[in-house]
Amino acid sequence: MVPCPWFPEIAAYAKQHPELDWGIHSTFTSEWKYYKWDGVLPSSEIPSLVSKDGYMYSSVEEFAKNAKPADVEKELRAQIEKATSFGIKLTHIDNHMGSILASPEMIAVYQKVGKEYHLPVLAPTNMIHMMAPQMAKYIDTNNIVVVDNFVSAYPAIGADKWKDFYNQTIQNLKPGLNEIIFHLAFDDDEMKAIAVDHPDFGAVWRQRDFEYVTSDEFKNLLKQNSIYLITWGDIQKVMYK
Amino acid sequence: MVPCPWFPEIAAYAKQHPELDWGIHSTFTSEWKYYKWDGVLPSSEIPSLVSKDGYMYSSVEEFAKNAKPADVEKELRAQIEKATSFGIKLTHIDNHMGSILASPEMIAVYQKVGKEYHLPVLAPTNMIHMMAPQMAKYIDTNNIVVVDNFVSAYPAIGADKWKDFYNQTIQNLKPGLNEIIFHLAFDDDEMKAIAVDHPDFGAVWRQRDFEYVTSDEFKNLLKQNSIYLITWGDIQKVMYK
Numbered sequence: 001m002v003p004c005p006w007f008p009e010i011a012a013y014a015k016q017h018p019e020l021d022w023g024i025h026s027t028f029t030s031e032w033k034y035y036k037w038d039g040v041l042p043s044s045e046i047p048s049l050v051s052k053d054g055y056m057y058s059s060v061e062e063f064a065k066n067a068k069p070a071d072v073e074k075e076l077r078a079q080i081e082k083a084t085s086f087g088i089k090l091t092h093i094d095n096h097m098g099s100i101l102a103s104p105e106m107i108a109v110y111q112k113v114g115k116e117y118h119l120p121v122l123a124p125t126n127m128i129h130m131m132a133p134q135m136a137k138y139i140d141t142n143n144i145v146v147v148d149n150f151v152s153a154y155p156a157i158g159a160d161k162w163k164d165f166y167n168q169t170i171q172n173l174k175p176g177l178n179e180i181i182f183h184l185a186f187d188d189d190e191m192k193a194i195a196v197d198h199p200d201f202g203a204v205w206r207q208r209d210f211e212y213v214t215s216d217e218f219k220n221l222l223k224q225n226s227i228y229l230i231t232w233g234d235i236q237k238v239m240y241k
Numbered sequence: 242m243v244p245c246p247w248f249p250e251i252a253a254y255a256k257q258h259p260e261l262d263w264g265i266h267s268t269f270t271s272e273w274k275y276y277k278w279d280g281v282l283p284s285s286e287i288p289s290l291v292s293k294d295g296y297m298y299s300s301v302e303e304f305a306k307n308a309k310p311a312d313v314e315k316e317l318r319a320q321i322e323k324a325t326s327f328g329i330k331l332t333h334i335d336n337h338m339g340s341i342l343a344s345p346e347m348i349a350v351y352q353k354v355g356k357e358y359h360l361p362v363l364a365p366t367n368m369i370h371m372m373a374p375q376m377a378k379y380i381d382t383n384n385i386v387v388v389d390n391f392v393s394a395y396p397a398i399g400a401d402k403w404k405d406f407y408n409q410t411i412q413n414l415k416p417g418l419n420e421i422i423f424h425l426a427f428d429d430d431e432m433k434a435i436a437v438d439h440p441d442f443g444a445v446w447r448q449r450d451f452e453y454v455t456s457d458e459f460k461n462l463l464k465q466n467s468i469y470l471i472t473w474g475d476i477q478k479v480m481y482k
Contacts, residue, residue, distance in 0.1 A: 034249045
């Protein structure tokens with residue numbers, strides 16, 4: 001998330017670890033109550049992406065109502081260029097909060113820019129069919145990474161069912177390209193303040209994800225179910241060698 | 242510090258507490274290694290204040306070498322206007338890291354803007370004589386708050402002498418307008434990450450200040466030495482009633 005205040009910290013780490021996956025989580029929304037960011041570009045160059053408070057819009061709904069595809073394209077390119085200028089070797093692009101599904105024009109921008117920079121672009125078809133089915137036909141399956149099954153924990157899963165949800169997901173995975181997204185953070189004072197008044201995807205949620213993803217249970221389940229882990233770097237090599 | 246990522250949090254608190262002092266700590270530098278900010282205005286409007294990484298300069302030295310007074314004036318006004326638009330009732334202006342002492346033209350901007358907005362402006366004469374003696378003659382003592390004695394802990398004071406330094410400062414205060422500046426924060430993971438590689442004014446330093454300023458010893462010393470506390474709001478009433 002290149003526009004965010006801590007970007008230079010992760011950029012320094014990424015520069016030292018080019019062997020890891022480093023994706024642009026293309027960011028066009030600033031969803032927290034008190035911890036905000038604007039674009040990489042000056043707001044005067046991307047006026048349709050910035051609210052009157054000077055930050056990106058809080059919700060995908062407001063973004064979709066206001067954003068112009070030309071501004072999205074400029075800002076997306078600027079996020080990629082800034083990451084590269086900080087020394088990050090990029091492997092892919094995905095998108096924060098699914099904002100890019102707002103219109104066929106934006107989806108086209110996303111695909112075009114990915115192709116141009118030789119970066120695989122995540123297109124989670126099952127999620128698109130669920131969240132924005134009218135957009136599915138605009139996904140160019142020749143030029144984009146179609147994840148057959150995309151999984152992310154959602155608010156209706158109770159905290160006590162968290163482990164069960166992931167365990168069952170893994171046990172029921174079908175052959176094909178699957179992606180499980182985790183939202184990792186510590187339930188500490190900083191994350192609590194960032195996610196204030198926002199339990200969904202909040203501090204406790206992220207600590208739970210962290211505990212699951214670092215557990216032996218998770219590692220063992222992957223092994224027992226013969227799940228073969230691949231990286232975005234692997235995909236990038238196949239697509240753009 | 243209006244350009245900083247957490248500004249909306251303190252702004253919400255300030256709006257609910259107009260009885261407290263709320264100053265613009267006019268900010269033209271972004272000094273931490275990994276936690277950065279740019280200006281309130283788009284960088285295209287204040288190009289001389291923004292480094293090639295897209296953030297404000299890290300040091301006063303780089304700021305002084307690059308900044309144009311016209312950009313400083315625009316950004317200072319924008320910081321005041323943004324604070325006001327968030328519902329903050331302002332009481333005064335001071336300045337982050339003394340950057341404004343970079344030139345007579347900048348000092349003139351600072352004084353002019355303060356007067357225009359009816360905001361007292363801090364001019365710590367003893368600090369100016371120490372840090373930038375050649376600037377002392379540009380301080381317009383009719384239109385600015387001249388603090389006779391300005392005190393701030395400095396790196397050469399050892400951690401074990403912290404309390405002694407403040408205690409002795411208070412015991413030796415002379416009649417007049419004195420200001421003691423504290424840099425308050427918790428020595429927690431967030432502050433440690435912000436101040437990484439930067440022990441001066443770092444996380445431990447701020448925790449020490451917090452402990453001193455909330456101690457009974459400090460409160461008792463103020464009483465025993467007949468120190469009369471005034472607010473910036475009091476000064477503002479006298480200057481601009």
